[in-house]
Amino acid sequence: MTSKPYLTGHYTPVADEISATGLRTEGTLPPELTGRLIRNSHNPKPGVTPAHWFKGSGMVHGIRLRDGRAEWYRNRWVRTPALDGAPYMTDDGPDMTASTAGTHVIEHAGRLLALCEANFPFELTPDLDTVGVHDFGGKLRSAMTAHPKTDPVTGELHFFGSSPFPPFLIHHVADAEGEIVHSAEVPGATASLKHDFALTRHHVVFIEGTVTFDPTEHSGIPYGWNDDQPARIGVMPRGPRGAERIRWFSIEPGNMLHAANAYEDDQGRIVLEGPTVDREGFQLSWNWWVGAPGRGTEPNTRSFTRRWIIDLAQGSVDEQIIDDLAVEFPTLNEDFLGTEHRYQYAVSFPDQDGYGGYGIVKYDRTTGARRIHQVGDARLPSEAVFVPAAGATREDDGYLLTVTSDLKQDASALLVLDASGLDRIATVHLPRRVTAGIHGSWIPDTALDRN
Ligand SMILES: [Fe+2]
Numbered sequence: 001m002t003s004k005p006y007l008t009g010h011y012t013p014v015a016d017e018i019s020a021t022g023l024r025t026e027g028t029l030p031p032e033l034t035g036r037l038i039r040n041s042h043n044p045k046p047g048v049t050p051a052h053w054f055k056g057s058g059m060v061h062g063i064r065l066r067d068g069r070a071e072w073y074r075n076r077w078v079r080t081p082a083l084d085g086a087p088y089m090t091d092d093g094p095d096m097t098a099s100t101a102g103t104h105v106i107e108h109a110g111r112l113l114a115l116c117e118a119n120f121p122f123e124l125t126p127d128l129d130t131v132g133v134h135d136f137g138g139k140l141r142s143a144m145t146a147h148p149k150t151d152p153v154t155g156e157l158h159f160f161g162s163s164p165f166p167p168f169l170i171h172h173v174a175d176a177e178g179e180i181v182h183s184a185e186v187p188g189a190t191a192s193l194k195h196d197f198a199l200t201r202h203h204v205v206f207i208e209g210t211v212t213f214d215p216t217e218h219s220g221i222p223y224g225w226n227d228d229q230p231a232r233i234g235v236m237p238r239g240p241r242g243a244e245r246i247r248w249f250s251i252e253p254g255n256m257l258h259a260a261n262a263y264e265d266d267q268g269r270i271v272l273e274g275p276t277v278d279r280e281g282f283q284l285s286w287n288w289w290v291g292a293p294g295r296g297t298e299p300n301t302r303s304f305t306r307r308w309i310i311d312l313a314q315g316s317v318d319e320q321i322i323d324d325l326a327v328e329f330p331t332l333n334e335d336f337l338g339t340e341h342r343y344q345y346a347v348s349f350p351d352q353d354g355y356g357g358y359g360i361v362k363y364d365r366t367t368g369a370r371r372i373h374q375v376g377d378a379r380l381p382s383e384a385v386f387v388p389a390a391g392a393t394r395e396d397d398g399y400l401l402t403v404t405s406d407l408k409q410d411a412s413a414l415l416v417l418d419a420s421g422l423d424r425i426a427t428v429h430l431p432r433r434v435t436a437g438i439h440g441s442w443i444p445d446t447a448l449d450r451n
Contacts (some may be wrong), residue, residue, distance in 0.1 A: 004291035006053035008437035010376040010380045010405040011174045013043040014059070014075060018430040023063070023070035027426035029416065031068040032390040035444035036112070036126065037401050037414060038062045039382060040114060041437025042102040043077070052219035058085045058102025061403070061434050062128045062129065063414050066445075069245045070414070070428040073295045078102070078114045078122050079130035088118065088220070096143065097133045103146035104439035107447050108157045109178025110436055112294035115146040117195060126193065126448055139180040142170045146439070147258070149199040152335045158204060160186075162194040164222060167192065169242065170202060171236070180237070184243040186236065193223045193255070198262030198272055200338045203261045204242065205272055206234035212280060219290045225282050227253070235270055235315070237308060249310055249317045260305070264341045270310040275303045275328050276321075294375035300328045300349040308394035325370070326351040327361055329439075333395050333419075342366050343396045345384045345419070360384045360402055362422055373422040375415070378407040380436050386419060387442045396420050405436040 007013060024256035042056030050056045064071040077083055078101035086098040088178055099119030113121040113134060121144050123131040133142075142161025149158045155176030173182040186378075190210035199205070210231050212292040214224035231253050238248040254276045279283060281302030286298035303341050304328050309318040326365040327346035336342075344363040350356050362372040375381045382397050384400040392398055400417040413432040416426040 004049060005288050006056065006291065007049065009328070009407060011042075012433075013046070013056070013435055014045045014432060015402060017074070018431065021070060021072045023431070025070050026430045027322075027424065027425060028062045028428075029068045029070065029414070029426045030389070033065045033387060033399065033416070034067060035439060035442060035447070036064050037385065038105045038112070038124075038128070039403055039434075039440030040102055040105045041080075041435040042100065043435050043437075045077075045083070048304055050220065052221045053114075053291075055100060056102060058100050058116065060105055060114060060124065060128050061436065063403075063428060063430070065428075068387040073430050073432070074128055075432075076128040076130070076216040078210050080122055080125070084170070094118070096135075097132075102438070104441075106148060106150075107439050107443045108148070108150060108174065108247050110271055110448055111178055112443065114143060115148075117146045118143050120144060134412075136174065136178070136180045136425040138184070140172070141183075142172075144168075145194070145197070149197070149337060151199060151240070152337055153201075158199050158292075159195060161193065162189075162208070163292070164191045165347065168223065169206065180344060182240060186234065186243050186246060188246060188248050190236065191230070192229055192232075195257050196259045196274070198274075198338075200262050200264050201344065202238055202264060203262075203270060204236045204238055205270060206236065206246075206394075207247075207256050207259065207272075207274075208234065209276075210253040211255045219246040219287075224286070224355055225255070225279055227279075233272065233308060233310060235312065246311070247315075249315075249362075250417060251317055251319055253306060254278055254306070256306070258328065258330055258410055259345075260344055261332055261341050263312065263338055265309075265340065268312065270308075270312065271340070272310070273305060273322070273344070274309045274330060275300075275301050296403070297347055301326055301352045301444075302351070305326050305330075305335070305346075323363070323370070325356050325361065325372075331384050331386055331400075333386045333388060333403050335388065336395060341446040343419070345386060345400060345404075345420070347381055347383060348372055351395070360400060360417060362396075362419070362420065371422055373417055373424070375404055376400075376406075381406045381415070382437060383439055384417070385440060385442050387444075394420075403430070403440075405433055
């Protein structure tokens, strides 16, 4: 019996792979939701106790919706060498194929990719079987972030590879057909931990927080808070020579896991938002991630949304915490990625004082209104994935899809919320409790038809 928090409660791994059809559904599933919700999770095999949550092997859970019906659920481990015990570090350096592939799953150019930021991606079939490592035909020679960004206008995929050793940061662009067409080392980057970044119409925005390479950390993820590591934002013009013109701006100490969005405002300033933690908040998270004894039960209790406004002409940065609710896993209508968005979604968590609770939050950035859909006692929702309605005319005309873990009933469900008012319009009951986990994507059939 383990006491690791990431192997107990909502995070208890499932022990096997199953397939089920004809899922029981309450409410009305919109027929236009025809595709798959695929969500990744860290789910080590039975008997395996990783020293860090993020070292747990990836398992994808898929829910197939079509024409108003929930056709199937299935879960599959991502079959990588790491699943069979291959070490990441070898005598020849890191094995980029020894991936947990347990952080995210995305679609680009009709290809499904399971991601972990220290490795190459792994391609999956629409039925969640593992095809194998995908290195873009040999053009990818760095790791690949688990948070690539698809430009909604060009269809390009921007991503980076980061490393605690030089070169610390490489920016890549794959075109809409999935071919890498640009790779460039980013000058001035350091070993600071980079989990996510942001993309605007004209810039790539990198974030270096106060967490950096720590060779004394032996959990398998060699990073830690270091007051000597400057926190900075790097603003790099897009385009072939952009890296030469990157500018780094000092910011307050902190660590941001996920960028909510970034854009150029009407004055040409860069606006970036995302949940951040201070030193104590990071330590709370880290203690949970490594299962340090006697620590809190929730890693996001001090995660608050911050906004940076970077004035490129003045060379200045204005930053502030903009909300008092503990949140993580920010999402948006990705048609607005890189431009000024009105609506922001996130998962809310109880803070250290018990304020707030598990729910799906919607922010209206124009009015300042905040609405929360509480998911109920002993239930933990996963990241709320926004899916636009067919023929949508408003930014929030669409649906939020989230998978809950319910400890009381030992069950899970896919909730379909109306993104406008956060009302629940359908519940798909899954045949088992799904491990609470990290990121996922809605993959419409139209995205897969191209192959
Ligand atoms: Fe992430």
